[in-house]
Amino acid sequence: MARTFFDRIWDAHVVTELGGGWVLLHIDRHLLHDLSGGPALADLASRGLTVSRPDLCFATPDHAVSSAPGRNGETYTDGAKLYATLRDRTRDAGIAFFDLGRRGQGIVHVMAPELGITLPGTTMVCGDSHTCTNGGLGALAFGIGSSEVVHVLATQTLRQQKPRQMRITYDGHIPFGVTVKDVALHVIGALGAAAGVGHAIEHAGPGIASMPVEGRLTLCNLSVELGAKMAFCAPDQATADYVFGRPLAPVGDAWEMAVRDWAALRTDDDARFDKEARFDMAAVPPTITWGTSPEHTAAVDGVVPDPRAASNAATRDAWQDALDYMGLRPGQALRGTPVDWVFIGSCANSRLSDLRDAARVIRGRHVSPGVQAWVVPGSVEVSDAAESEGLPSLFRAAGFQWREPGCSMCVAANGEIVPPGQRSVSTSNRNFVGRQGPGARTHLASPATAAASALAGAIADVREY
């Protein structure tokens, strides 16, 4: 019978069938962060249990730490206890802990691929819904809740039911001024925020073959905003080239064996999916959100939609609520809407290629007066690589703040928030009500669009820069 990439990884990780379609699934990699890792380790201890495979767990503080230059684990005082708990409990359990200020620290989904923790063909979990990011390397990676984190710590397995399968096929080349982030937002806008509920999504087609690996990480990151807890791109030569030589990647004979195994991880030509969609990337414009769900998208040179045009009453009400919250009127042009904050960072868009995209736009120009513009690199690795290219001084000269790696203003769990009523263009992945702080108005966009908007002091079309 024809099998998919997903079937192959799934089947290879079944420890035992539990009946009724349930399996005990082995988990090869477990990422822990400050927000959920420390409390889960404490919970485990309170049940009298220990960590089953500390060698498969990797921890770093990212959510509840300050990104201020010169920060330490106590700079954000409300996060100090979470930081200390993660540091102390991972040390006691023998789990690798990538501390602030040292190589390896960063947003979990940025540091794991770049250290070679994430590998094609592995299963990976983390108490964070954006774990699907790691699927960009061909891992079966997904977010889990607190109870499941404890379950994995204790047993290195999860009780899971196979999800349905969806494939999104990409054709064409990404046009000038457009990035993978725009493609991802465009797809969510077209399919809706619940299109992937209950599904594992394979991103496939010529558009993926020609997409750089960091772009695949961004695309898989945004897939949870389609409602799918896992998404992936089957590994190819570009994936193997990306992984080779990374600190925790296999070497020698193990590497040769890995590459052979990964080559077999493909979807058969005659495999069938429960759901399919297809997009021509050449037709995607620079895309931005106008509302409070990632599906509320429009072309950056488009207008805010009219709730009266919605297809049903529930959607009409949702659009109206979103416009009220965002302080926008139907028919209003998005381009030119004044902004107060620009945030370039998050597990969606804080990798070196993202920072280069933004840097190309700002070169020689300056942030508009009154705009607070931040760059928060995704990891120490990214920050160091950017430093070697002179990016921090370029951003600083343009009026941006260059900060320390972490989740920062994407999640507002670290004191870094957009003040109530203020408008932000953000390269993060969620524009939910209050996501960047109570009353904050978030427009999701690409790093290039965010940079152009910082210069303009308003939502801008990067194709004019």
Next chain:
Amino acid sequence: MQPFSIVSGPAAPLMRQDIDTDVIIRIEHVNVPRAELGQWALEPLRAPGFVLDQPMFRGAPILLTGANFGCGSSREHAVWALQGLGIRCVIASSYGDIFFANCFQNGMLPVTLPETAVVSLAEQAARGANVTVDLRQCIVIAPDGTQHAFTLDPVRREMLLEGVDELGLTLRSATQITAWQREDALRRPWAIPNSAGGGSVNTDPLM
């Protein structure tokens, strides 16, 4: 974990779609002790007259809500916060996958019904009339007596009915897991971190 069989009582209608877990519990409250989370539940929606603050819905055991409920962040605090309000069952046409799984870890029943059935229930429940959710028969009984059958994975249903925790069951398979890992280490030596064919990692793999 409290077993779930029949729950009957007022069903609060909160008919918005895409209520995400950031709205259900704001991130700055994740340090709040679990038993106290209820006071912060759905905080961004709690304007004067908010449905769950109306006397007839205070402590209501059932929540009726719009599609894609619980989308977004994986925080299990979302389930705990709803439980803190007294909610034991949510009825919607669809859910975020991680929130849906988190419900079963905590004795919360997420019932999936067609949108038209949820809307009809919400209209009837708006004045505080009782709705009954019977997990043994897998039916929701509307105030007018209409029965809406729902389906639920039988394993999950059994765990809710018995109030069983997944971890306790899996720990019984410890030997089997270890055996699988031993075979896997031969099959996929490369899957062991930083391995040239079976090595191990210390606590500082980059040093």
